[in-house]
Amino acid sequence: MGTQMVAINPQLSLVAAMVIPCMSIVIAKLGERLRQISKEAHLSLAMLAAYLNDVWFSSTQLVHVLPSMLTVKVNNGEHKEMLRFHELAFLDLKNNLGKKKMKALIPQAVRTTYIAGLVVLCAGSVAVSGTTFDPEGFLSFLTALALFVEPIQDFGKAYNEYKQGEPALERIFDLTRFIPEVRDKPSALHLNSVKGDIKFHDVTFRYVAGMPPIVDGVNLHIRAGETIAIVGPSGGGKTTLAKLLLRLYHPQSGYIALDNHDIQDIQLQCLRTHIAFVSQDPMLFSGTIAQNIAYGDPVGDTNMRKVENAAKIANADEFIKILPEGYDSYVGQRGSSLSGGQKQRLSIARAIYQNSSILVLDEATSALDSRSELLLKEALMNLMASHTVVIIAHRLEMILMADRIVLLEGGKLREITRSAFLSLDGRFGSPPDLLSRELGEA
Numbered sequence: 001m002g003t004q005m006v007a008i009n010p011q012l013s014l015v016a017a018m019v020i021p022c023m024s025i026v027i028a029k030l031g032e033r034l035r036q037i038s039k040e041a042h043l044s045l046a047m048l049a050a051y052l053n054d055v056w057f058s059s060t061q062l063v064h065v066l067p068s069m070l071t072v073k074v075n076n077g078e079h080k081e082m083l084r085f086h087e088l089a090f091l092d093l094k095n096n097l098g099k100k101k102m103k104a105l106i107p108q109a110v111r112t113t114y115i116a117g118l119v120v121l122c123a124g125s126v127a128v129s130g131t132t133f134d135p136e137g138f139l140s141f142l143t144a145l146a147l148f149v150e151p152i153q154d155f156g157k158a159y160n161e162y163k164q165g166e167p168a169l170e171r172i173f174d175l176t177r178f179i180p181e182v183r184d185k186p187s188a189l190h191l192n193s194v195k196g197d198i199k200f201h202d203v204t205f206r207y208v209a210g211m212p213p214i215v216d217g218v219n220l221h222i223r224a225g226e227t228i229a230i231v232g233p234s235g236g237g238k239t240t241l242a243k244l245l246l247r248l249y250h251p252q253s254g255y256i257a258l259d260n261h262d263i264q265d266i267q268l269q270c271l272r273t274h275i276a277f278v279s280q281d282p283m284l285f286s287g288t289i290a291q292n293i294a295y296g297d298p299v300g301d302t303n304m305r306k307v308e309n310a311a312k313i314a315n316a317d318e319f320i321k322i323l324p325e326g327y328d329s330y331v332g333q334r335g336s337s338l339s340g341g342q343k344q345r346l347s348i349a350r351a352i353y354q355n356s357s358i359l360v361l362d363e364a365t366s367a368l369d370s371r372s373e374l375l376l377k378e379a380l381m382n383l384m385a386s387h388t389v390v391i392i393a394h395r396l397e398m399i400l401m402a403d404r405i406v407l408l409e410g411g412k413l414r415e416i417t418r419s420a421f422l423s424l425d426g427r428f429g430s431p432p433d434l435l436s437r438e439l440g441e442a
């Protein structure tokens, strides 16, 4: 088409060619604007989705109430939430409308720029050269030009589609390029079994650079098969110690050894297989009770015999059995159909199912009633004989089960005797009258 145009009118062809760079600049500028608008639209949609996920969960027929909705209701936050929803939905609507408008505007703006540029340049060159106007030749030239311009416009459209999708692409690349801070060394060890001997060597850790350390030069030896209780003020760093053991973070100095191997030299997956962790916030996933208990199964299987055994030890069996579908009952999103104590018992059952050499219980019984805790305590007594157990607790019943008690305060760790702990006057545990009674029993 280009050669035909040159044959019809070389002068006008040159002028038309000169408009193409102008058009490219317009496409690039508008494309950049579309990219920005698309990014804002992606962000507002993500914010709306995160908000809906946090507060609401829509099923096909109903809007189910999530635990977060309980907080909204008891704090009379319905009106505030409605406003927040409207604000986010409106922002999303505004950004998406802006994107659609921009997409509709770009082809028109490109065409207008091209025609206007062409008219100006043609008129200018005709005026300057004084060439006589040939309507037939000009018409043939325009026809050839229209056909020539079509692929350029298609390119413009494709470029804008790309610009529109670029923010999403950037996000995907950000995720795929993300390199976790804690990762396996190429020569990391795989340990088939561990005894459960744990040593913290002068471990110092802070979450934020420049802030005082949460854990400051901690030394601790937990022998295989021993049960140790970590006590201390709320926010003192007890959970952080467990997270360091699980290699969720790296200490800034010092190291932790498992069976005399620095945990940084052990394969991450292997390390976490040997440590069962029950968090203070029992986290259940959408799925059945059996699937939740068998979540940590090394081969991704659900061994029903092991599931039922773990549930019995965790004293969860009796409430599971009376559910209409027993172990096949769905727990709802984040276990929303279960009570706090039931969720806690399922988390404990999950840890027992894992059958690791080390069991870390982080406030694992805080939501249990006295009877359930007593039953669980008996079960744990049996487990303690063959496992290394770390108990992070405020409840005296749990603390006094340990062979040793360590106090973490101001980042420093020190071992204390039972009587020294009890003389702390219930600062980090149950009230003093209960402490005295327990001391008598102990």
Ligand SMILES: Nc1ncnc2c1ncn2[C@@H]1O[C@H](COP(=O)(O)OP(=O)(O)OP(=O)(O)O)[C@@H](O)[C@H]1O
Pocket (backbone or CB within 6 Å): 207, 208, 214, 232, 233, 234, 235, 236, 237, 238, 239, 240, 241, 280
């Ligand atoms: N991811 C994080 N980023 C920054 N600071 C954190 C993070 N996690 C915990 N912290 C801070 O570290 C400190 C210790 O938290 P940690 O959860 O270890 O305390 P804890 O002794 O287990 O408390 P509690 O008894 O209340 O459970 C707290 O001040 C907490 O705010």
